[in-house]
Amino acid sequence: MQIRFTETVLRDxxxxxxxxxxxxxAFKGILSTLDRAGYYSLECWGGATFDSCLRYLDxxxxxxxxxxxxxxxxxxxxxxxxGQNLLGYKHYPDDAVRLFVKKSVExxxxxxxxFDALNDVRNVEVAVDAxxxxxxxxxxxxxxxxxxxxxxxxxxxxxIALKKMGVQMLCVKDMAGIMSPKQAFELVEAxxxxxxxxxxxxxxxxxxxxxxxxxxxxxxxxxxxxxxISCFSGGTAQPATETLDYALREYGYETGxxxxxLRDINAFFKPYRADCLQSGLLNPVVMATATDAxxxxxxxxxxxxxxxxxxxxxxxxxLDDVLAEVPNVRKDLGYPPLVTPMSxxxxxxxxxxxxFGKYKTVSKEIKAYLRGEYGRAPGQxxxxxxxxxxxxxxxxxxxxxxxxxxxxxEARAHLGELARCDEDVLSYIAFPTQxxxxxxxxxxxxxxxxPYTIERTDE
Numbered sequence: 001m002q003i004r005f006t007e008t009v010l011r012d013x014x015x016x017x018x019x020x021x022x023x024x025x026a027f028k029g030i031l032s033t034l035d036r037a038g039y040y041s042l043e044c045w046g047g048a049t050f051d052s053c054l055r056y057l058d059x060x061x062x063x064x065x066x067x068x069x070x071x072x073x074x075x076x077x078x079x080x081x082x083g084q085n086l087l088g089y090k091h092y093p094d095d096a097v098r099l100f101v102k103k104s105v106e107x108x109x110x111x112x113x114x115f116d117a118l119n120d121v122r123n124v125e126v127a128v129d130a131x132x133x134x135x136x137x138x139x140x141x142x143x144x145x146x147x148x149x150x151x152x153x154x155x156x157x158x159x160i161a162l163k164k165m166g167v168q169m170l171c172v173k174d175m176a177g178i179m180s181p182k183q184a185f186e187l188v189e190a191x192x193x194x195x196x197x198x199x200x201x202x203x204x205x206x207x208x209x210x211x212x213x214x215x216x217x218x219x220x221x222x223x224x225x226x227x228x229i230s231c232f233s234g235g236t237a238q239p240a241t242e243t244l245d246y247a248l249r250e251y252g253y254e255t256g257x258x259x260x261x262l263r264d265i266n267a268f269f270k271p272y273r274a275d276c277l278q279s280g281l282l283n284p285v286v287m288a289t290a291t292d293a294x295x296x297x298x299x300x301x302x303x304x305x306x307x308x309x310x311x312x313x314x315x316x317x318x319l320d321d322v323l324a325e326v327p328n329v330r331k332d333l334g335y336p337p338l339v340t341p342m343s344x345x346x347x348x349x350x351x352x353x354x355x356f357g358k359y360k361t362v363s364k365e366i367k368a369y370l371r372g373e374y375g376r377a378p379g380q381x382x383x384x385x386x387x388x389x390x391x392x393x394x395x396x397x398x399x400x401x402x403x404x405x406x407x408x409x410e411a412r413a414h415l416g417e418l419a420r421c422d423e424d425v426l427s428y429i430a431f432p433t434q435x436x437x438x439x440x441x442x443x444x445x446x447x448x449x450x451p452y453t454i455e456r457t458d459e
Contacts, residue, residue, distance in 0.1 A: 001252055001253045001254065002223075002253065002254045002255075002256070003218050003222070003223070003224070003248055003253045003254075003255055003439055004040030004223060004224045004225075004228055004255070004256060005039050005040055005224070005225060005241060005245070005255060005256075005257060006039065006040050006041045006042070006043055006078060006200065006224055006225070006226045006227070007034065007037070007039045007041075007043065007227065007228070007229065007241060008043045008226050008227065008228045008237070009027075009228050009229045009232045009265075009269065010022070010027060010034075010042060010043065010044040011044055011045065011046065011047055011049055011079075011080065012043060012080075012202075012226070012228070012237065012238065013101065013228035013229075013232040013233065013237040013238055013338035014049075014232070015047055015048050015049070015052075015127040015230060015235040016143040016204065016235070016237040016238075016286070017235060017236065017282055017286055017287075018274075018276050018281045018282050019052070019281075020046075020047070020049055020050065020051075020052035020056075020435075021057070021281055022054060022272075023057050023059065023142070024057075024059060024064050024067060024286060024326040025069075026272050027269075028067070028071075028073075028348075029268065029410075030264075030265055030268040030269070031068060031072055032071055032072075033261050033264050033265055033268070033332055034072060034075070034261075035037040035071065035072040035073065035074050035075045035267060036074065036258060036261055037075075037257060037258050037261035037262060037263070037265060038255070038256040038257045038258050039075055039256075039257070040076065040224050040256075041075065041076040041077065041078040041110070041111050041224075042068075042072060042075050042076070042077055042078060043078045043079070043080065043113075043226070044065070044068050044077055044078065044079070045061070045064075045065050045068075045077065045078075045079040045080075045104075045109060046078075046079030046080035046081055046087060046112075046113075046136035047079075047080040047087070048087075048195060049061065050066075050087040050427075050430065051087065051088075051430075051431055051433070051434065053364060054427065054434040054435055054437075054438050055431070055434045056433055058438065058441070060423075060427075060438070060442075061427065062103070062107055062423040062427070065077070065104075065107045065108050065109070066107050067110025068108065069107065070108075072204070075112040075138070076111050077108050077109050077110050078109070078110065078111035078112075078113060078433040079104060079111070079112055079113070079404065080113050080115070081101070081104075081112050081113065081114045081115075081127055082114075082115060082116070082117070082340065083114055083115060083116040083123045083124040084097060084099055084116070084123040084124070084126065084127065084399075084400075084401050085123075085341065086127075086430055087118075087430055088358040088430050088431065089344075089365075090341075090368075091123070091373065091374070091400050091401050091404065092401070092407065092429065092430075093401060093404040093406050093407045094126050094401055094404075094405070094406075095407060095408045096406075096407045096408055096426065096429050097126050097127055097130065097143060097401075098126060099132040099408055099422060099426060100426050100429075100430075101127055101131050101134060101136075101257065102130060102133075102134050103129065103422055103423055103426060104136075105134035105135065105136045106134070107423070108253050109136060110136060110137060111136065111137045111138075111139060112127070112131045112136050112137070112138050112139065113139040113141055113171050113173075113200075113202075114127050114128055114131065114139065114140065114141060114167075115142075115143055115171075115173055115339075115343060116143075116375060117139035117143065117336065117337060117339050117340065117342045117374065117375075118337070118342070118374060118375045118376065118378055118394055119142060119154075119158050119172075119335055119337065119378060120374075120375030120376045121158065121161045121162060121165070122375065122376070122399045123141065123375050123399065123401075124140070124141075124165070125165060126401070128140065128162075128165045128166065128167060129165070129166075130132070132166050137168050137169065137390055138166070138167040138168055138169070138172070139167065139168075139169045139170065139171040139200055140159070140163070140165065140167030140169070140170055141162075141170070141171040141172075141173050142155050142158050142162075142164030142170065142171070142172050142191075143161060143173050143175065143177075143337040143339050143417035144172055144173060144175075144179055144187075144337070145176075145178075145297065145335075145337035145338065145339075146178060147297075147330070147335035147378070147379070148335065149378055149379040150334050150335065150337075150378070152187060152190045154378075155172075155187060155190070155191065156190055156191060156194045156195065159191050159194070159195040159197070160194065160195055161340060163195050163196075163197055167197070168197070168198070169197055169198045169199065169200060169223075169224075170191060170197050170198070170199050170200070170203065171198070171199070171201070171202060172184075172187060172188070172191070172199070172201050172217075173202045173339070174201075174202060174203040174204070174213075175204065175208075175299050175337075175338070175339045175343075176204065176206065176293050176297060176298065176299040176338060177203050177204035177205060177206035177207045177210055177236075177293060177299075178207060178209070178293055178294060178297055179203055179209065179211060179213050180209055180212075180213065181209065181212040181213050181215065181216035182216070182236045184201065184203075184213045184214075184216045184217040185216040185217065185220040185268055186221065187219055187220075187420055188201065188216075188217045188220035188222050189220040191286070192220070192221040198223040198224070199221065199222050199223050199224070200216065200222070200223065200224035200226070201213075201217045201222045201224070201225050202225075202228070202238075203238070203239075204236055204237065204238060204299075205233065205234045205235060205236070205237060205238060205239045205289075206235065206236050206289070206290050206293055206299070207289065207290065207291055207293050207294050207455050208289040208291065210238065210239040211239050211243070211244065211247075214227075214239065214244060215247070215248075218248060218253065225244065226238050227239055227240060227241040227244055228241060229241050229242070229262065229265050229266050229269060230242050230243065230266050230433040231266050231269050231270050231273045232273060234287055235286045235287035235288060235289075236286045236290075241257070241262060242259075242262050242263075242266065242423045245257050245259070245262065247371075267330070278320050290303065292323070292445075296323050296324075296326055296327065297326075297327070297330075297338060298323070298326060298338060298343075298347075299338055299339070299343055301368070302338060302343040302344070302346075302347050305344065306319065306322055306323070306347050306350075306351065307319065309347075309348070309351050310322065310337050311350065313355065315355060315368060318354055318355065321354045322347075322350050322351050322354050325350040325351075325353050325354050326346060326347065328350075328353075329346050329349050329350045329353065330346055331382075332381070332382040332385050333346065333366075333369065333370075333377060333381060333382075334377030334380055334381045335377075335378050336369075336377065337378070341365070341374075342369075345363065345365045345366055345369065348363055348365075349362070349363060349366050357377050359385060359388065359389070362389050366389070367390070370386045370389050370390055370395070371386070371390060371393065371395055371396055372395045372396030372397065372400065373396060373400045374400070375399075375400070387443060389436070407429050408422075408425060408426075408429070411425050411428050411429050412425045414428075415428055415436070415439065417443065418436065418439040418440060418443055419439065421447065424439055426453070427439070
């Protein structure tokens with residue numbers, strides 16, 4: 001029996017615990033050890049890493065990926081991609097999606113885990129096709145949530161649709177850490193039986209269920225689990241790599257992991273974790289077990305955002321009211337899974353409903369959702385709400401990206417000398433303000449280093 005591990009310390013654990021603020025310099029020295037540890041893959045890119053590199057770390061995310069790839073020739077590099085949303089919070093035109101995927105693979109990505117926040121498979125078709133064309137491994141992803149309309153049948157149907165697209169593996173993505181051991185066993189068993197593809201399972205330790213959930217998922221036939229090296233595990237991150245390796249080997253599973261390498265990796269990151277604690281970058285609050293998520297189905301990051309919003313408005317005393325309103329908003333919107341960007345959208349609307357009155361103000365994102373711009377709602381939307389917000393405005397039934405004009409050539413023309421390559425253009429398309437500021441700083445720095453131009457003369 002074999003079970004493989006995807007290590008998340010360079011992406012999701014970093015994102016979940018320290019808001020993706022880990023610079024390349026913090027982990028450069030351990031990459032060669034990560035490469036020989038025996039992981040199935042290293043999740044090192046995608047998610048919020050791209051935005052954080054440009055916005056906070058003053059790093060080129062593409063250059064970061066190339067450096068990781070150079071240092072890890074023996075291990076698959078993995079990224080998380082939000083389908084038609086790429087790494088942003090809106091849908092992008094197909095030309096941008098195809099070029100982004102192509103360049104991701106060219107720069108070192110081997111495995112793309114592709115998901116849509118609504119499990120609307122229309123919104124992953126282009127990204128999946130582009131990834132397969134580029135020769136990458138594709139994990140077609142099912143966002144796990146609990147609602148009256150989400151059940152084994154619906155998840156199996158999504159899995160079958162993803163298999164028809166040609167994905168080589170499925171992934172169950174439990175972003176809130178709410179999947180119980182029983183639910184994990186039943187879901188993995190059903191997907192393995194009805195779909196028949198290799199299966200990865202992703203969860204968070206937020207609610208305290210994760211170790212038990214993984215054990216039952218493995219017993220049901222899961223092939224890969226996501227874990228984090230122990231000093232960057234727990235809380236809102238993934239459960240510990242070493243702990244699960246130890247437990248599963250005792251049950252007779254072959255993990256392929258090198259225990260000496262794991263010890264070296266953990267020892268390397270311990271001082272950095274201590275620095276993060278001392279600076280306040282790692283807040284002890286995120287390391288606690290938050291069982292409220294089991295009641296409200298709210299991911300840990302969403303709960304933190306709600307607390308931050310209410311604190312800023314000096315309304316933290318209304319937190320319980322907002323938490324109680326979240327399920328109401330979610331029901332009105334047809335039970336979308338609470339994953340980026342839907343978790344942020346639902347949380348903001350619930351806060352607004354409590355503080356200013358029921359749908360007295362509606363965000364532009366919720367309006368776009370009700371118009372169908374984010375895709376097909378999983379369940380029935382409250383039509384009275386839709387009428388209130390949109391009036392007689394028609395609702396899209398097609399894939400929203402079909403209405404978008406190509407973006408690459410326009411972005412390239414806008415950037416001019418700021419863009420040295422397609423990767424720069426894609427950075428701008430994904431995050432225009434942050435990327436243009438970064439590219440401008442880079443150009444100005446280069447001009448300071450090379451103030452003179454040597455002209456060629458034919459003599």
